[in-house]
Amino acid sequence: MRSIEAKGLTKEFKLYRSRPGLTGAFRDLLNRQYTTVRAVDAIDLSVDSGEVVGYIGENGAGKSTTIKMLTGILEPTSGVLKVNGFDPHRERESFVRTIGVVFGQRSQLWWDIAVRESFRLLQKLYRVPEGAYGSHMDRLIEVLDIGSLLDQPVRKLSLGQRMRCELAAALIHQPRLVFLDEPTIGLDVLVKENIRQFLRQVNQEYGTTILLTTHDISDIEALCHRVVMLDRGRIIYDGGLEELRQQWSGKARIRFVFGDRVSLRNLQQWAGEVADWHKEDDRRFIAQLNTMGETGMSDLLNRLTPHVPIQEVRLEETTTEEIVRRIYREGIRHA
Template identity: 50%
Template structure:
């Protein structure tokens, strides 16, 4: 569905010189700096995948999305999406994609969402019979019927965002781009949107690309994650592998029936390298950096050596992992 190879985008930025003299010189001779917003990135996406493109502000995500949607022309490299080269065949290409930018609206402000949907159906030349059935499904599953006839300007942010998603899907695209679709929304609206997108992917095999800073969106929807930093890809793989590579491991808190020291637990574990800290006189926290290998041994050894009242396992959450990624320079890791 998506093929990207050595994709690049450079911008020339005017370097303003200081002072009045510098401003006068800029009138006649300007200095420019070339910035690589996207630096030779490559990845492939199969039909029906939901994947996240994440990174810090300025990492190159939005520039990449704009090239993939045909808004920007690449400086170099090649790409093919659903059989089209976006910037060369944009008119035909846009008929097969849907796009939602969280900060921009495609609805007419003074019209109702339903009237906007009807206009968009004419723009995309959607068949009436099939279009009516599809629109009815969108209205029902996104739960927008109570306000679909109100002017867009009177809708709340959550109501408008659900209508924006419906508008992007009016022509039943094969590829959906979502740029920060849940920014500023409350928990209930976010969950409704996630449930809808998951069901859409399952029933229509729609390929969905999500860019977000909301880690809960990634955990709820995506198995695959692509991470950008300074215009480059630093990770391309499964969410599980992302946790393994940048996570701090697994922590286990043992609650004992009688006083047990860190030294006693360390002696029982032997050669396994773990970080141990005492929570109190009756509990010890064990952190394993190689959790998949050490966890079975740690559990079985401690349970056999001491009287254990309770065991609590704690994994590094994805939000902490993303912070680790942003603060670490790494090489590209591909899922293959």
Template identity: 60%
Template sequence: MSNAIEVKQLRKEFKVFSSRSGLKGAFRDLLTRKYKVVPAVNDINFTVKQGEMVAYIGENGAGKSTTIKMLTGILTPTSGSVRVNGMDPHREREKFARTIGVVFGQRSQLWWDIAVQESFRLLKKVYKVPDEQYNEHMAHIIETLDIGPLLDKPVRKLSLGQRMRCELAAALIHNPPLLFLDEPTIGLDVLVKVKIRQFLKDINQKYNTTILLTTHDLADIEAVCDRVVMLDEGKIIYDGGLQSLKNNWAEEKEIHFQFLEEVRLSQLESLPLLFETSWDYDEKNQTFIAYIKEESDNISQLISAVVSHFKIKDVNILETSIEEIVRNIYEQGISTAVRGV
């Protein structure tokens, strides 16, 4: 399988004005400005295979958008090399632009005052898409995204959710092999998010479209991506499977129990278990919650011990969410440890 993206020792530095303190410093700044060089992306390496769906995540200022802009040819790297779809995005920009689709949650590629379908036709001309290919491909996209009723409306009259679905369709008019998505579900309601996530999985299966997704909505990652690349201060601190990240960094598992008879918390705490278990009671849902480490067969041992002593009405096993895992990683400042996952 060929690589859609190849990044080697990629670096981007920005020259930032550094003001001096006090009134005297302000006058000096008028005469001679003081600058410092700040690396936004710091010698990163990664590859993305054709057909992969990869989440590219990090805190604000971590370097995500800067990386995307270099991968799409908007910014020129300070050093290092980038090959996307076998081309240099900056030097072969016109040819390269025909092989990618881009959706920025904060920017529009649709014309504000004309009907959506007119924007689509203009983009069809820009990308030189044949009529037959356009009609067949767009019929599928329009139906899947449920934007048929929106085609005659000016873009300015669409809601945010409607516009984002149309933006996604516009990015795929020329059926690119690679799709960049930067915060595509920002501000959208749950139903629209679900529709977009399912659509992304559909085009990946149907056309083997490679997708690189940056988002702060970690539910998008769990729904769409199998691989995560995590950035911190311009450096990659984790690159691997989503499930591997969960397995290595999920601190605890929650097992929720409901019983057919009255049970006291002290009875559960006195169960003969060979591993540490903490218990809590959720009064609202009348549920007892056990917290245990995700190791070997701890879950089966716990459930067996509970079943042998009490009559169970229901049991539910909850995984630590990817959002909690990522938050813990950043809060604990364990960049070096994560690289070894």
């Protein structure tokens, strides 16, 4: 079953321009001028139920605008959108009962009342029957380890404690689809790991679909089977994380420590077309392979060994973070 089905989904904003001075203000009154910003530009997105998808992109790429359309907060300018079988904006009342939302920067809990009371209010809002509520909440409270926080007002909680309560709040009504916007922002490594583990568990046990926006690529590595990358309102990549790494990790870099001093010119001569060289000191060099895969590496070693003793050789892996940063910087065509 499909959780999200978007075709040609577009959102434009009108930005009104103010002309300078009093005359400008007067002219604005009579005839306002505006420019149009296309925040989301005709995207096609299908997400099957049970998938965990990372939705990433630079600041201003259009992620929040997409999420706001998917959750029914904003009405699309054009395109077709079905989420959990609903038109999110038009059928908002029934639709919101099928989704959960966590915005890392904003709270859905009431600041001054005890966490327990916030949960109760949400239970009423979502009309969750008492029987289903009790056992489900007990489980959430246990897994998220928030039992000791229930009687405290939200304003007294640390960020990590609050995030765990936010997650419980978003899952009170057992939604089929959860939107998480920067769920681990500002959290320490241990809390991040707990939250990721919890999300994996929710996905596996309940088959909950998760759409996650984050600037923290390790969230994506830990959780997502699929990445959708947005650039200036358009999808520039939609596929597996591993494929993204393989396709765009670029030329392999090999770090050498030679047994003897060696000149850059000699290395260039011996290696020929196979690699480009960067010198760190007389014995330490980095080779950037011009041929992909393992053949390039063994070819290079074969060429060097007759001339110079190799003390250490290490293949440098490009991290996903580096790949993504490069794609943001250069665009996917040049990565």
